[in-house]
Amino acid sequence: MKDFIIPWDDRDMGTPERQGAPVTLSIDGFEVTVPEGTSVMRAAAEAGIEVPKLCATDSVDAFGSCRLCLVEIEGRKGTPASCTTPVAPGMVVHTQSEKVNRLRKGVMELYASDHPAIGLTDAANGDSELQKMAARVGLREVRYEPLADHVHRRLADGTANPDWRPVDDSNPYFTYDPAKCIVCSLCVRACDEVQGTFALTIEGRGFDSRMSAGTGLDDYLSSDCVSCGACVQVCPTGSLQEKSVAEMGLPERSVITTCAYCGVGCSFKAELRGDELVRMEPYKGGKANRGHSCVKGRFAWGYATHKDRILSPMIRETINEPWREVSWDEAIGFATNRLKAIQERYGRKSVGVITSSRCTNEETYLVQKLTRAVFMNNNTDTCARVCHSPTGYGLGQTFGTSAGTQDFDSVEHTDVVIVIGANPTDGHPVFASRLKRRLRQGAQLIVIDPRRIDLVKSAHVRAAHHLQLRPGTNVAVVSALAHVIVAEGLANEAFIRERCDWDEYLTYAEFIRDPRHSPEATEALTGVPAAELRAAARLFAKGGNGSIYYGLGVTEHSQGSTAVMGIANLAMLTGNIGREGVGVNPLRGQNNVQGSCDMGSFPHELPGYRHVKNPDVRAIFEKAWGVAIDPEPGLRIPNMLDAAVDGSFKGLYCQGEDILQSDPDTRHVAAGLAAMDCVIVHDLFLNETANYAHVFLPGSSFLEKNGTFTNAERRINMVRKVMAPKNGYEDWEVTQLLANALGAGWNYTHPSQIMDEIAATTPSFAGVTYDLIDRMGSVQWPCNEKSPEGTPLMHVDGFVRGKGRFIVTEYLATDEKAGPRFPLLLTTGRILSQYNVGAQTRRTANTVWHDQDLLEIHPHDAENRGIKNGDWVRLASRSGETTLRAKVTDRVAPGVVYTTFHHPDTQANVVTTDFSDWATNCPEYKVTAVQVGRSNGPSDWQEDYAAQAANSRRILPAAE
Amino acid sequence: MSPEKMVHMANQIAAFFKSQPGADAAERVAAHLSDFWEPRMRAQLLAYIAEGGAGLDPVAIAAAQRLKPVAA
């Protein structure tokens, strides 16, 4: 295995980068030019001179408390701190002199005497910045006897030491040892400035002071801390330290790779000791995350070695039998025989595939190629069906491409942000931190969501407007915003004339101006006060750079595609397209949703979003693959299940997806799966879908393979193998085994060859190679002759389709309506610590934050039903019922209940229905009419389900 | 697919295109069905219409009649 050498500068520059006019100064005789506002410390670092420091790092503003970074500046008195002193033209700085060396040594000596626990003068503690600095300044002995210390529980005379505090190990991933805290406040600043949670404070004064999580009564776990780890990363003394490092020792090497959780796509240094992963540290050079991360990416990787992971292939004749462990050959042979028999008997179109948004681009590409070129049909779909397929349709119709328009950096230039149907602090945490930083700088926020998400009101963040709409009324609210903009003459007509189809705009304007779209007319329907909505529309139209970020709360509706078009209309109306700080930004759920869509996972589209009906597109692939491609669209996931129940769809290869848990109307999914003759599940774990599978092919984790993920900004990031696959094969190799057993004759030996094939067939990827990604760190498609280094911003000089298209967005109520039997509306979402169906995060210590799904219900609705906080409740819809515990809260409005879907025993999707988006069949997860009542415990369905699952998961010992 | 579900889906598509300006709703519904409905689903729709097409939006019916015949 070849380690990837980090080609980019990874040094800590001491203080953040600044923008400004160039300033030239001299440091230790070297001339250096830096932007105005840069600190002397950073300027020195630019010149390659590292000034000793303890309380500064380049991710947070300098504070100037440790006094270790003193320098001399000609013509100035004393010895200023270089971290807080900005450069000035012609300044002459000396970072080394007899005087500053003496002072620095004195500073270190004081720290050493106060902190005997850190053992500054012995060499054991390599992670400690403090220790490095002690060595740097040449501290070898400590002359003072400590008068008091933080370290010993008891004083010399045996009495309790009043300054001692116990170690806080309440967080599952790191410890805080107050004895080692030097009160540099780096952690506090990291939590405030980088993460934006404001969980930490400095308590006490002078020698007594110490960092504290929350109030004096809290520990880390009970504080507001969200366990992002930013504080741990900056701590210079090891006072905050990862438990994994304490257990395993310091890492010896690192490999840059990409997080496999959400669509932010953070870059990490995977730090290893031998072949063991010790720590994941967010990588500063990562352009999506800029050195930050959330709890999942940084800490929740233990699932990769969890005991539940299945490492050998397994087969069984029927799903009532226990699994039999077999060789790869036997498993692949069994699967191919069945698939062939099915196709012979039921026809070419009786089998299909589901690709995964969790797998790499290369893996996804091969899985769709398997169905198109080997099964000879277009029955491929992906879980994006159930999340962002309306984005594909809606943005494709209006702008000409489904791509999100911006990069994440763009948020730093925005003035007014609309967040609609998304909960970034939970779903896209690192983006949320970047957004919150911008909000603290003064940008305004409009939240459109049925639930009071954290962004509406949290530390130092207040939404200017929260439009708390009724679930299912997005289109009405978005249209009302557009109505106000057009009717009040706030539309940017110059932009529209230049960039959009003017005639279509006139038709649209006439439509939207109609009083039936006014906020006053729709208030009764949407529940949003008209005055509030008008104010929000004016703010968005007049407030400067306006950006819209949206999530599944927009797409997962009967009118999901229409709502996406409405959002595109809003951006065009206000001229907010084609530059930094603006745009339409779908927040993609899983790490590679964008990539799996790009790679041709949808049944009607070949890679690069080109319809299979187009002969010229088919010709490209027919030439590359040497087969004829079916010109008809294939089945989408819900259609596959319908066809299975009807008896015409019999075999499925499902890679890295758990449709039984994640897709709506669980009973229907189960019935579809049960009707098939060959279900092949390719995954890390025996997931819920595997309860109905005949073949289980073990998968490899993101740490065990090479490939690329494409994040929500269209950024193609490298995934690098940091250890050998525990199951024996990378996932793309498994697909190749299966394809070749069916006669495909593929001979890929490295995923880079798959990327080369993608580039050769797909114009927006034409310039993408592994070499380019290695060289640039990442690249945003389109990447081709026109933009060889990729495209951070879309539609800069014109829309992809030419003229932007306004589309009429009539509100049509969903047929899923609250009524006498089911008077409440259920909507669903996710929380920070868990991810999707939870298969990974449930197998980590993240469960301390969320060990079960809860039903949020308004106090008023709860009281009517005699429900108290923590009670078991029954949640029923026309599809089915389940039980879970209630959480009484006014985060949801009366009439609305909310839950997450991270735990299989809750089976929230038993309740969701088969209604779906009109254009794409994206399920309507976000609106289900339900009734809630008290209950004594699990429903019959839950008990039957648990019994079936337990029965289905039996594994026979391997045969000799 | 259950007939109710199919009717519901077809009517949703018809409802969107009926809300659009222009007199070509049926053509556009037909194009949408050809682009996104797998031949089996289109065949089921046609068969259902042949049996009376109960509950279907007239625009959905008009659209189905414009569908190219498909070899399943």
Ligand code: SF4
């Ligand atoms: S882990 Fe993150 S949220 Fe928690 S205290 Fe540290 S910086 Fe703040």
Ligand code: SF4
């Ligand atoms: S889950 Fe998302 S935000 Fe968290 S580290 Fe991974 S990519 Fe970043």
Ligand code: FES
């Ligand atoms: S690094 Fe400048 S005062 Fe601490």
